[in-house]
Amino acid sequence: MQQTKQITTFVINNNDIKTTTMKGYMYILHCANGAYYTGSTIDLERRIKQHQNGEGANFTKKHLPISLVYFEEFSRIDLAFKREKQVQNWSQKKKEALIQGNFNRLHELSICTNETHFNRTNRSSSPAETTDDDTSTALGVLPNPATSEQRSSSAAETTDDDTLAGNEEIKCENVNK
Numbered sequence: 001m002q003q004t005k006q007i008t009t010f011v012i013n014n015n016d017i018k019t020t021t022m023k024g025y026m027y028i029l030h031c032a033n034g035a036y037y038t039g040s041t042i043d044l045e046r047r048i049k050q051h052q053n054g055e056g057a058n059f060t061k062k063h064l065p066i067s068l069v070y071f072e073e074f075s076r077i078d079l080a081f082k083r084e085k086q087v088q089n090w091s092q093k094k095k096e097a098l099i100q101g102n103f104n105r106l107h108e109l110s111i112c113t114n115e116t117h118f119n120r121t122n123r124s125s126s127p128a129e130t131t132d133d134d135t136s137t138a139l140g141v142l143p144n145p146a147t148s149e150q151r152s153s154s155a156a157e158t159t160d161d162d163t164l165a166g167n168e169e170i171k172c173e174n175v176n177k
Contacts, residue, residue, distance in 0.1 A: 024080030026087065027071040028099060031063035036095050040084035042077050044068075070099045 025044040029037040029051060037060050041047035050056045051066050060066050074080040087095065090109075097105040 021075065022077045024074045024077030025071050026074070026080045026083040028069055028087070028095060029060060029066040030069045031060060031066050033063045035059075035063065036069075036092060036099075037063075037066065038084055038088045038095070040077070040080040044071060 022042050024040055024042050025047075026038070026040045027044060027047070029039070029048075031037055037051075037057065039047065039057065047056070048066075048068050051060045052064070054061045054064060072080070072083060074083070087098070090098075094106060094109040097103075097109055
């Protein structure tokens with residue numbers, strides 16, 4: 001069983017100590033300039049209102065109005081924050097694939113096409129030595145996680161550095177559906 005780290009709140013009342021785990025959200029906002037802003041919070045509704053009132057991040061303050069286009073719910077805020085940092089590094093196209101729920105496209109955009117990385121991972125065989133059946137393995141392409149019937153919300157599980165640690169169950173929501 002995976003150990004979980006809790007973010008705790010202690011309330012001391014007549015020698016009674018109460019501990020609670022804080023739920024968290026990773027969210028994506030669409031800004032007036034067409035860019036996406038990615039953040040995390042423990043209170044999604046309050047945070048969106050702050051952004052809309054110009055009390056949020058400097059970036060959203062400069063690019064109002066904003067609209068919530070996507071969010072994921074986590075059982076712990078630290079996991080939401082980790083996911084925020086992961087998605088912040090993604091390209092606009094990759095964020096759009098996540099927002100649209102296009103997991104095949106998300107997987108395609110996760111594949112490294114850097115020439116030096118391709119050469120480093122392909123030292124033992126060249127593409128010319130492969131057949132159609134083993135091309136994806138020779139190119140270092142992982143199977144598409146979205147094709148597994150067991151994964152209904154596989155947006156959080158893509159490839160290599162694009163995966164969350166552990167088997168945390170998350171809830172994903174495209175707010176435009």
